[in-house]
Amino acid sequence: MWRYIRDWGLSIALAGAVYLAISAFRPKPDLPDQAPDFVLEDLDGESHVLSDYQGQWVVLNFWATWCGPCRTEIPTFNQFALDHPDVPVLGVATDGTPAGLRAFAKQQGMDYPILVADQATMAAYDVDTLPTTVVVGPDGQVETIHVGLMMDWQLEMAVD
Numbered sequence: 001m002w003r004y005i006r007d008w009g010l011s012i013a014l015a016g017a018v019y020l021a022i023s024a025f026r027p028k029p030d031l032p033d034q035a036p037d038f039v040l041e042d043l044d045g046e047s048h049v050l051s052d053y054q055g056q057w058v059v060l061n062f063w064a065t066w067c068g069p070c071r072t073e074i075p076t077f078n079q080f081a082l083d084h085p086d087v088p089v090l091g092v093a094t095d096g097t098p099a100g101l102r103a104f105a106k107q108q109g110m111d112y113p114i115l116v117a118d119q120a121t122m123a124a125y126d127v128d129t130l131p132t133t134v135v136v137g138p139d140g141q142v143e144t145i146h147v148g149l150m151m152d153w154q155l156e157m158a159v160d
Contacts, residue, residue, distance in 0.1 A: 028145045029126030035060075035136040036124035040092065040115040043102045048090065048115055051140070057087045057159050058136040061150075062117065062127045064095040065104050069149040070131045074108050076152045081112040087159055092117045094130065135159055 035058075037051045050058065061077055063070035081089040089112040093101050098116060105114050125134060135144040135158040144158040 028147055029128075029132065029134075031126060031134070031142050031145060033142060034140055035134065035142050036121075038121045038124065040117065040121060041098075042113045042115050043098045043105065045098075048113065050136070053088055053136075054140060055138050057138060057143075059087060059089045059155070059159065060092055060125070060134040060136065061089065062092045062094055062122075062125065062130060062132040062134075064093065064130050065101070066095065067130045071108065073131060073149050073151075074110055076150065076155060078109060078111050079152065080155050084159070088113075090115055092121070094122060094127065133158075 035050060037049065039047050039049050041047055050060075059077070059080070061073075063073075077089050077091065080087070091105075091110060091112055091114045093114055094117045096104065096116075101114055101116065104110075125132070129147050131147075131149065133144070133146045133150050133155070134142060135146075137143040146154060146158065
């Protein structure tokens with residue numbers, strides 16, 4: 001029995017090392033120093049303007065309903081939003097309709113605002129891999145760009 005546990009443990013450790021090695025070489029979006037401003041609607045039709053958050057850290061998480069890693073990191077962003085109410089977490093949905101996204105968000109327990117992306121915002125943030133997370137500093141500067149699954153400790157460090 002211990003042999004099987006050891007073998008599984010080694011397999012899991014190897015898979016984790018491979019994932020970290022691959023994610024280290026993922027190309028990051030080429031963004032200007034200043035985060036591109038946008039106006040996007042949330043699922044209730046309310047407009048969100050990035051520049052309105054000036055003076056605060058802001059976490060932008062670009063995701064899609066079909067994306068497995070995106071679904072995996074939802075609890076991380078939920079917990080971060082609860083632990084840091086002063087740091088807006090904005091989920092930027094790259095697919096779906098407001099009605100479909102509302103049902104998905106409820107099913108997944110997403111407690112932070114979900115914005116519906118448009119092509120201009122996707123292009124401005126050079127998002128071609130999901131999930132992609134961009135952390136914007138209080139001065140509007142892009143502080144962190146993370147492509148791929150983001151762990152809780154990575155998110156904490158990005159806003160520290």
